[in-house]
Structure formats: structure tokens, C-alpha cells
Amino acid sequence: MNKTPKTVSDVIRAHFDGLTRAERQLAESLLDNYPVSGLGSITTVADNAGVSTPTVARMVQKLGYKGYAEFQAHLHHELEATLSNPIAKHDRWASNAPGTHILNRFADAVINNMRQTLSALDTRSFDGAARLLSDRKRNVYFVGGRITGALAEYFFTHMQVIRPKTALMSSNTSAWPQNVLNMSAGDVLVIFDIRRYEADMETLAEVAKASGVEIILFTDPWSSPVAKHASHCFRIDIEAPSAWDSSVVTLFVVEALIEAVQSSAWDETRERMNTLEGLFEQARLFRKPH
Structure with a gap:
């Protein structure tokens, strides 16, 4: 439902029509068990999709990433966000909390959520x-x-x-x-x-x-x-x-x-x-x- 890409999977889907046949095969492999399918080495990802390593390198650049390392870093960030438990979330927020009242901080977050x-x-x-x-x-x-x-x-x-x-x-x-x-x-x-x-x-x-x-x-x-x-x-x-x-x-x-x-x-x-x-x-x- 999103008009603008938010995740790597969004980016892949947004570019899918412009990919070559081999790149589409790779994209489908990545989306099939997302995001775990993209967490291996570039060789492993290529082998699992049945494509060449250069195909992986070309596609991630076509998606707008500087290279496979940046592509994978985004996947790791998403995985961390989805797996973060309540204690880890609280610690992260507490360390970055501005010095304003919780009501204002919470309102700012909710309003931003609504807007996004x-x-x-x-x-x-x-x-x-x-x-x-x-x-x-x-x-x-x-x-x-x-x-x-x-x-x-x-x-x-x-x-x-x-x-x-x-x-x-x-x-x-x-x-x-x-x-x-x-x-x-x-x-x-x-x-x-x-x-x-x-x-x-x-x-x-x-x-x-x-x-x-x-x-x-x-x-x-x-x-x-x-x-x-x-x-x-x-x-x-x-x-x-x-x-x-x-x-x-x-x-x-x-x-x-x-x-x-x-x-x-x-x-x-x-x-x-x-x-x-x-x-x-x-x-x-x-x-x-x-």
C-alpha cells in the first residue's frame, strides 16, 4: 500500500519491471524468504537464486545501493528493528530522549506516525x-x-x-x-x-x-x-x-x-x-x- 519505498523489499518491488530476467529470478528468490534470504554472502545469495555473482552485484546497484555491503546493511537494520524486544527498545529511546515531557515526546512520535x-x-x-x-x-x-x-x-x-x-x-x-x-x-x-x-x-x-x-x-x-x-x-x-x-x-x-x-x-x-x-x-x- 505504500507509495514510497520504506524497506528493501519495497525497493525491489518498485524496480521489478525494469529488471532483466536473471535479475527478476534473483528478486523473487530474495522476496521468497525475506529478509533472511539476503543475509548470506554474495556467492550464497547468487547460488540460492541460480544466478551469477555479477548478477547480484549489478542488481543491487540498479536498486540504488552503492554495493552489496550497503544492500545487506539495510537488511540487517530491518531485521534488528523487527526483532527488537521491549527492553532493547526502551533502552534505545531512553538514551536519545530529548529533555521534554513524555506527553510532548509521545505526541510528537504519534503525529509523525500518522503523517508517515x-x-x-x-x-x-x-x-x-x-x-x-x-x-x-x-x-x-x-x-x-x-x-x-x-x-x-x-x-x-x-x-x-x-x-x-x-x-x-x-x-x-x-x-x-x-x-x-x-x-x-x-x-x-x-x-x-x-x-x-x-x-x-x-x-x-x-x-x-x-x-x-x-x-x-x-x-x-x-x-x-x-x-x-x-x-x-x-x-x-x-x-x-x-x-x-x-x-x-x-x-x-x-x-x-x-x-x-x-x-x-x-x-x-x-x-x-x-x-x-x-x-x-x-x-x-x-x-x-x-
């Missing part, structure tokens, strides 16, 4: 995701990881009011096969997967995609491996002066999608909301003011 994400977000893909979620004939499933499961639940909670045929998948992976069993071609699976990526998510996406399920992915700038299976991929900036990644902009995009789906068939949504309010009143779930 929106500048790269493809509105056509956003609209495509909204159309999938708005199609009442499709079942929609939501799943997230240890932290992002809360975002999946938030999205699901709103969508089950707006439309029928929604399901929240458990964070317990042993329950996933039953969900996949119920999925049909054309259904939608919304996945949240940010660094450090959860290995089972890629397997789930692969199996669902093979069944004809459309996948909508929420991830980070470095991109979860699930991206290769996704119909729509929201790559969202998440850096913050904290041990934890920020979910603010992810939630912003989620809420924008909620509104887009809600407005697509407002009469039906309003009727469901009115019915639900009646059920709440019968159950005396919410306290009324006297």
Missing part, C-alpha cells in the same frame, strides 16, 4: 478493504496476537453491531482449525500482526488463502510475512518513545474502516443498532439516568 502512514496509504486499497467488509454475504473473521488481539476484538465488537456474519478468533492457536473449517471462498480474514511476528499467523494466512479467503492485514512498516497472502495490507508506523509499539495510528485506520462500512448501508446498520438497544433495555444492561 497517511502519506503512504493507498486510498484505493482502503476502499477495497471497506467493500469486502461491507459485503453482507461474506463471513468476516478477526484475529490478533498477544498484544494486537485487543485491536482485533475492538474491531470485531463494532463490526458485529454493524453487520451479521462476524466472528472473533481465539488467541489460542489450537482453536483455529475449527474456524478455518467454517471459512468459505470469498470470506474475509482480518489479521493483526506486528513485530515480533507470530509464526502461526503466516500458516493461518496461507491455509485460509488456499481456501479462497480474502485477507486484510494490519502490520508495521517492515511488514509481516502474512503480507504475501494479503489482498489488502495496511503498513502502519508504530514507533514511540516507549518499550512498546504504538497502536494509535492502527486504531485510527480501524475506526476509519468502521465508519466506511457503517455508512455503506446505514439504513440496515441503524435498524440493527435500534434492535440492539432494545435488547440492552430488556436485559437492563445499561443504567438509565433518573
